[in-house]
Amino acid sequence: MTEALAPMTGEELEAKLRQIGAERYHNLHRFHRRLHSGQCAYEEVQAWALNRYYYQSMIPIKDATILTRMPNSADRREWRKRIEDHDGSHEGEGGIERWLALTDSLGFSRDYVTSAKGILPATRFAVDAYVEFCRARSLLEAVASSLTELFSPAIISERLAGMLAHYKFVSQDTLAYFSKRPVQAKRDSDFALNYVKAHARTRQEQDAALAALEYKCAILWAQLDALWSAYVDGAIPPGAWVPGKTLSEQAA
Amino acid sequence: MTEALAPMTGEELEAKLRQIGAERYHNLHRFHRRLHSGQCAYEEVQAWALNRYYYQSMIPIKDATILTRMPNSADRREWRKRIEDHDGSHEGEGGIERWLALTDSLGFSRDYVTSAKGILPATRFAVDAYVEFCRARSLLEAVASSLTELFSPAIISERLAGMLAHYKFVSQDTLAYFSKRPVQAKRDSDFALNYVKAHARTRQEQDAALAALEYKCAILWAQLDALWSAYVDGAIPPGAWVPGKTLSEQAA
Secondary structure (H helix, E strand, O other): OHHHOOOOOHHHHHHHHHHHHHHHOHHHOHHHHHHHOOOOOHHHHHHHHHHHHHHHHHHHHHHHHHHOOOOOHHHHHHHHHHHHHHHOOOOOOOHHHHHHHHHHHOOOOHHHHHHOOOOOHHHHHHHHHHHHHHHHOOHHHHHHHHHHHHOHHHHHHHHHHHHHHHOOOOOOOOOHHHHHHHHHHHHHHHHHHHHHHHHOOOHHHHHHHHHHHHHHHHHHHHHHHHHHHHHHOOOOOOOOOOOOOOHHHOOO | OHHHOOOOOHHHHHHHHHHHHHHHOHHHOHHHHHHHOOOOOHHHHHHHHHHHHHHHHHHHHHHHHHHOOOOOHHHHHHHHHHHHHHHOOOOOOOHHHHHHHHHHHOOOOHHHHHHOOOOOHHHHHHHHHHHHHHHHOOHHHHHHHHHHHHOHHHHHHHHHHHHHHHOOOOOOOOOHHHHHHHHHHHHHHHHHHHHHHHHOOOHHHHHHHHHHHHHHHHHHHHHHHHHHHHHHOOOOOOOOOOOOOOHHHOOO
16 A cells, blocks of 8 residues: 555654664664673673674675765765775774774684674674665665664763773773764764655655665664574574683684 | 695595584574474464575575576576475475465464565574575585585474474474475485585585585574574564564564
8 A cells, every 4th residue: 555655754754764763773672781781791792792893894895885876976975984984094093993992802813803703693694684785775775774873873872881881891992983983973874864855755765765774773683682692591503602712712 | 724635535525514414403403492392382383484484485596596507407407396396386386385384374374474574584684695695605605505405304304293292283284394395305415415526626615515504504593593582582573573463463
């Protein structure tokens, strides 16, 4: 029956997008509550940082995938800022480098982290699904899937305050990734929200944009489900990082 | 150092492939132990069948993807039997139809099952990763990833006996899918094993084949992790099927 419905106004569409965040964004996941409230064991924070690195490392690949699909310079100029943020302009800069400072501080070697050998298969499947979504779906859906950043400034300030208050093994320095993100995320999500409101004109396009944001929320949620199952519940799948083992004892 | 190693013999390669099964095949997963030993609640069996349908439904897509990459008729003739097994030759035949007989018997409408609306996102990510792997990697790796069928006849007989003994709500009829599979799986895995032994000549190719089988084991394992997390542990992700709700109450 979707075809018969009139398009929503931009404000209605935005309200629906924000409602998806209110209901499905991963700040609602029990792993994040555990992380932010100081209930995570050191090993659980390690596992979170190790797995989340793979997500971070694929974000510029995802954004480059979107760049390949943007027909005009003005949009590409905006979008490429995302890649600049993550990769920096010089060796030792950028969001990925800041994430590695966190995994450094948690005792992982950079070779091990960047090899992604120890990540959960479910992390890989979810993250790869995100990149593939941005390659295969419409440009509108690809842009809409980035709109989880509408909700990230709130979770990041919650995380930063909670982790600093509760864990001795993190600091402003090792969590520097997060202090940079809110301003970038705000700029990026402003652009993406305007893009989606301007380009989703039919009801079908609007519904596709909403579904894309739900899909992205599921990608974030699935990563935390897998962390919980493996490292809180203790059911580590074959081949994934095992806390307490030396790197040479980890699966090759 | 892999490059420096001599190739294994075919027997050594086969032994390594079988060892992966002995260590990583999903018959070792706690969800399967629970399923086969009668400890699953009705709703858990429903969730398993609903989610596993998506895997079944994508197998012919995966096999057609492999067909598109096979350069010679003789190999394609063998491989297309897999599609015939799943799709049948007439309406109402084939493995997918037999799987739907199972989901019918568990109270799902066919529309709901085939829409895949209620499956766990982690199921979708894992299954889609499998299809993508068979599209993007070498043909050798795609064929090697099918070798979990070397191990499936054993798990299937265990499952059939266990489920018939323990659950009143299943029968030989509703589990007909499984009685057909062992003979097909044996034929298919004989072909694929010979193919891999013949085409993986360098040590690098052999290692790639082994890694492909590990990847496939992880795909199966991740599906059971997600089922456990959602329906045994009770942490159902947003949008997935909720036991006990009517279909109209499920997320759209």
